[in-house]
Amino acid sequence: MSASTEQPAAVETAGVTRVFGSGRGEVHALRDVSLTVAEGEFVSLIGPSGCGKSTLMRLIADLDTPSSGAITVFGKSARQARLDQDYGIAFQQAGLLPWRTVRGNIELPLQTHGASPARRRERTDELLQMVGLSDFGEHYPDQLSGGMQQRVAIARSLAESPKLLLMDEPFGALDEMTRERMQNELVRICAETGCAVVFVTHSIPEAVFLSDRVVVMSPRPGEIRDIVDITLGTAAARGAALREEAVFYDAIRAVREALHGAEPAVVRGAETR
Numbered sequence: 001m002s003a004s005t006e007q008p009a010a011v012e013t014a015g016v017t018r019v020f021g022s023g024r025g026e027v028h029a030l031r032d033v034s035l036t037v038a039e040g041e042f043v044s045l046i047g048p049s050g051c052g053k054s055t056l057m058r059l060i061a062d063l064d065t066p067s068s069g070a071i072t073v074f075g076k077s078a079r080q081a082r083l084d085q086d087y088g089i090a091f092q093q094a095g096l097l098p099w100r101t102v103r104g105n106i107e108l109p110l111q112t113h114g115a116s117p118a119r120r121r122e123r124t125d126e127l128l129q130m131v132g133l134s135d136f137g138e139h140y141p142d143q144l145s146g147g148m149q150q151r152v153a154i155a156r157s158l159a160e161s162p163k164l165l166l167m168d169e170p171f172g173a174l175d176e177m178t179r180e181r182m183q184n185e186l187v188r189i190c191a192e193t194g195c196a197v198v199f200v201t202h203s204i205p206e207a208v209f210l211s212d213r214v215v216v217m218s219p220r221p222g223e224i225r226d227i228v229d230i231t232l233g234t235a236a237a238r239g240a241a242l243r244e245e246a247v248f249y250d251a252i253r254a255v256r257e258a259l260h261g262a263e264p265a266v267v268r269g270a271e272t273r
């Protein structure tokens with residue numbers, strides 16, 4: 001992906017290691033993680049609790065710095081990509097500004113990039129409808145449930161149709177029906193906008209439904225244990241009916257086997273339902 005004639009990868013991590021603390025308190029969170037996410041590719045990270053998934057996301061988003069190794073985003077340093085706001089972020093904690101209304105939060109990226117008030121209103125209306133919060137535009141984040149706050153954060157991350165989305169368990173606090181609806185929407189949006197996504201989840205079916213590749217990580221220190229190619233076809237083929245099909249279950253089994261390795265161990269923190 002880094003050849004000069006090709007487009008730079010959406011994300012490239014090369015030998016990324018992150019060690020927290022020092023001496024006896026050292027925690028090796030990630031070891032030698034090399035991963036390339038192509039433009040337009042949907043890649044999920046899955047692995048046991050504490051294996052460094054969020055750490056990797058924070059490093060890509062330049063909210064933290066690797067102990068060694070390098071990260072580029074569209075060929076730029078992680079820092080430059082953050083300053084240029086080259087991607088949308090939806091992380092576990094919604095990260096909304098409590099003093100702005102729901103509408104004000106969703107509009108923020110549009111405002112930063114100088115969209116006109118009319119354009120902002122139109123786009124925000126669209127997004128509010130998409131995440132099922134049309135009646136809550138004038139509410140403040142602390143007036144919403146955790147799942148509603150997450151949906152606001154997802155709407156905000158999509159506001160500018162970015163070429164890259166960094167999503168860390170964005171659907172974790174949603175009820176099952178809303179979660180499936182948001183998954184369907186995300187597949188549609190990715191097909192429409194051609195955006196790349198790096199997506200952290202504990203749910204194997206969710207990873208399989210959404211992804212082109214599922215990156216399976218080992219317990220701490222997190223390393224890439226395996227990468228499973230998911231060949232379920234284009235967005236059009238990934239309709240709700242796919243969830244009932246044998247190929248879907250085959251892909252789930254492949255990821256589960258990669259996650260559990262040789263032994264059928266119970267991997268804490270990874271849901272197989």
Ligand SMILES: Nc1ncnc2c1ncn2[C@@H]1O[C@H](COP(=O)(O)OP(=O)(O)OP(=O)(O)O)[C@@H](O)[C@H]1O
Binds near residue numbers: 051055269
């Ligand atoms: N700022 C920090 N200081 C010290 N240790 C940290 C810090 N951030 C993360 N860690 C440690 O690094 C390891 C990886 O944490 P991380 O949150 O990335 O895991 P995760 O795979 O996202 O877990 P989960 O699936 O439970 O969300 C954990 O052992 C955690 O305690």
